[in-house]
Amino acid sequence: MTKLSGTLYIVSTPIGNLQDITYRAVETLSAVSLIAAEDTRHSKKLLNHYGIKRPLISYYEYNRFTRIPQIIAHLNDGKDVAVISDAGTPGISDPAYKLTRAAITADIKVETIPGPSAVLAGLIASGLPSDRFLFEGFLPPKKGRKKRLNALKDEQATIIFYESPRRLKRTLQDIGEIIGDRPAVVTRELTKMNEEIIRGTVSELLSYVSKHEPRGEIVLIIGKPDPNVFFK
Numbered sequence: 355m356t357k358l359s360g361t362l363y364i365v366s367t368p369i370g371n372l373q374d375i376t377y378r379a380v381e382t383l384s385a386v387s388l389i390a391a392e393d394t395r396h397s398k399k400l401l402n403h404y405g406i407k408r409p410l411i412s413y414y415e416y417n418r419f420t421r422i423p424q425i426i427a428h429l430n431d432g433k434d435v436a437v438i439s440d441a442g443t444p445g446i447s448d449p450a451y452k453l454t455r456a457a458i459t460a461d462i463k464v465e466t467i468p469g470p471s472a473v474l475a476g477l478i479a480s481g482l483p484s485d486r487f488l489f490e491g492f493l494p495p496k497k498g499r500k501k502r503l504n505a506l507k508d509e510q511a512t513i514i515f516y517e518s519p520r521r522l523k524r525t526l527q528d529i530g531e532i533i534g535d536r537p538a539v540v541t542r543e544l545t546k547m548n549e550e551i552i553r554g555t556v557s558e559l560l561s562y563v564s565k566h567e568p569r570g571e572i573v574l575i576i577g578k579p580d581p582n583v584f585f586k
């Protein structure tokens with residue numbers, strides 16, 4: 355007999371502006387029998403905005419060991435589940451990846467509902483080459499940090515980092531010392547009211563953030579060495 359399990363939908367949601375969601379995402383979220391969200395209180399704002407009233411459970415890094423079997427059991431019962439994260443595309447620097455893997459291992463159908471992700475929004479707004487790019491996610495705060503940066507010394511593709519405002523200055527310092535004074539762009543609070551895009555070189559951005567304390571969510575984009583990149 356064929357197994358009639360449900361489908362796990364990986365649904366992208368806005369990275370700030372609530373309007374940035376696809377029709378298919380809204381339709382899917384309105385139809386599934388369960389939505390797994392990183393922070394249910396945070397996601398309720400989006401779901402209420404679109405009048406979506408489906409049962410919600412939390413799924414985050416530290417409850418994944420108990421939650422993954424519960425969600426898989428639900429799917430095995432033939433019910434569809436959507437996974438969303440606090441922002442953007444689930445699985446990009448957030449725990450949805452582990453749920454997706456578990457579903458694939460359990461022979462459950464996985465479908466993606468693509469949409470916003472800060473990595474692509476930052477890259478395309480940066481003006482740095484987008485024909486080849488390397489997404490590095492978050493740098494480790496301590497152990498392994500220098501090793502990761504050393505491995506990028508000769509990288510010619512555009513490199514994209516997620517960074518917290520608290521660590522941005524130190525990251526720019528480390529990048530300047532290890533990778534070099536390359537073209538760099540800080541994109542901050544993309545699609546939100548205080549969106550800001552600062553273009554320059556690593557050392558110019560370092561001096562900017564030393565004078566203006568960075569706030570909010572940040573994507574840092576580093577280009578290949580090119581002295582003329584931002585010359586008009």
Ligand code: SAM
Pocket residue numbers: 369370439441442443444445446447448470471472473515516517518541542543544545546571572573
């Ligand atoms: N899954 C998300 C995605 O697809 O972009 C990323 C999740 S990760 C836990 C959160 C990080 O994404 C933030 O610390 C920041 O680096 C970046 N980010 C998310 N929203 C952003 C925004 N509106 N502007 C700039 N960076 C953003």
